[in-house]
Each structure stands twice: as structure tokens, then as C-alpha cells.
Amino acid sequence: MRYEADVISKNIKRKQKIKRILFILLYILLIPTILFSLFLIIIELGNSTEDPSFLNIEIYTVISESMSPRININDIVLVKKGYEIDSYKKGNIISFIRDGEVITHRIERVISADMRPAFVTKGDHNAVEDEDIVKYEDIIGKVVLTMPKLGAFVNLLKNKLFFFSILCVLFGMMYFDNRSKQRRQERKLTRERYEKKSDFYF
Numbered sequence: 001m002r003y004e005a006d007v008i009s010k011n012i013k014r015k016q017k018i019k020r021i022l023f024i025l026l027y028i029l030l031i032p033t034i035l036f037s038l039f040l041i042i043i044e045l046g047n048s049t050e051d052p053s054f055l056n057i058e059i060y061t062v063i064s065e066s067m068s069p070r071i072n073i074n075d076i077v078l079v080k081k082g083y084e085i086d087s088y089k090k091g092n093i094i095s096f097i098r099d100g101e102v103i104t105h106r107i108e109r110v111i112s113a114d115m116r117p118a119f120v121t122k123g124d125h126n127a128v129e130d131e132d133i134v135k136y137e138d139i140i141g142k143v144v145l146t147m148p149k150l151g152a153f154v155n156l157l158k159n160k161l162f163f164f165s166i167l168c169v170l171f172g173m174m175y176f177d178n179r180s181k182q183r184r185q186e187r188k189l190t191r192e193r194y195e196k197k198s199d200f201y202f
Contacts, residue, residue, distance in 0.1 A: 066123030
């Protein structure tokens with residue numbers, strides 16, 4: 001009888017250990033995802049205000065092949081703002097506004113326009129330079145980081161419904177984990193009381 005009880009106890013402990021490992025792995029996955037999702041949502045909210053950035057960084061998903069193979073469709077580019085005009089040099093990859101759209105191309109030449117530096121740009125994949133020059137006031141910033149093929153994932157993380165869904169999952173896990181600990185503690189106390197009674201009657 002004691003042997004069977006020991007086997008059952010070992011099986012329960014093994015299942016609890018496996019469950020604990022799974023919970024830890026899920027925490028490791030969920031918490032960074034939630035934080036990054038919150039970061040992207042804050043940036044997106046900031047882009048609708050007069051101060052259109054968070055920590056002077058904007059994130060864009062590439063939708064054309066004009067910069068391939070350096071930057072491809074569905075790649076993510078992080079664009080750092082706040083550079084002075086003299087910081088933009090030949091070879092820099094910049095994002096700028098043209099006809100209401102965000103374009104990411106490389107600076108081919110620095111020229112003078114209206115007594116100020118202006119920039120001739122070109123997509124790495126394009127055969128010719130862009131027709132219109134880029135003025136300083138059109139520039140958003142320099143591309144400081146490219147994350148390949150993360151466009152669809154980042155768009156999902158920017159979705160507020162997705163953010164609140166995984167937040168609910170996290171809180172649900174924490175509640176379930178806490179309830180499991182409480183039940184284990186209650187069972188332990190019950191078992192200890194039972195063992196004391198058994199020892200007394202014995």
C-alpha cells in the first residue's frame with residue numbers, strides 16, 4: 001500500500017515538474033512578446049500626434065523590391081530621426097516622404113539646392129536614380145537596423161486586439177498558476193493532518 005502511494009506521489013511530482021517547465025517557457029515567450037507589442041503600439045500611437053516618434057525611432061514594413069537584395073519585401077526597417085543635415089552622406093540609407101508615401105532609398109549624391117544640401121537617391125535594385133531630389137525637410141531619418149521578413153509578425157504585434165488577447169492569456173496563466181499553488185498547499189496540509197491522525201491512532 002505504501003509502495004503504491006509512493007509511486008502515485010512520484011507521478012504527481014513528475015507531472016507538476018513538467019507543467020512548471022511549460023509554464024516557465026510560456027512566460028519566457030509571452031512577456032517579451034507583450035513588451036515588444038506594447039512598444040510598437042506606443043510608436044504607432046505617437047505617429048498620430050505632433051511628436052511622431054518614440055525615442056526618435058520609427059518602424060516601417062517594406063512593401064517594394066526597390067532596395068533588394070539589401071532590403072526586401074516584408075523586411076522591417078528601424079529609422080532613427082533627429083540627425084543634422086550635415087550627417088547625411090553618400091551611401092546612407094534614408095527614409096523620406098514623397099507624395100505622401102514613405103520611401104526608403106540610398107543617397108547616391110549630395111548636391112546643392114537653394115543654397116542648402118539636397119540629396120539624389122536611388123533604390124539599390126533600380127537602374128536609374130530617383131527623378132526628384134530629396135530635401136532635408138522631407139527626410140524622416142536614417143535606417144539603423146533591418147529585420148528580415150518580420151513585417152507580417154510586426155503588423156500582428158501592432159494589432160491592439162492581439163496585444164490584449166496575449167495579455168489576457170498571461171493573466172489567465174498567472175491566475176491558474178496561483179490557484180494550482182494554493183491547491184497544492186491545501187492538499188499538503190490535508191495530508192499532514194491525516195498523517196498526524198494516523199500516527200495518533202497507530
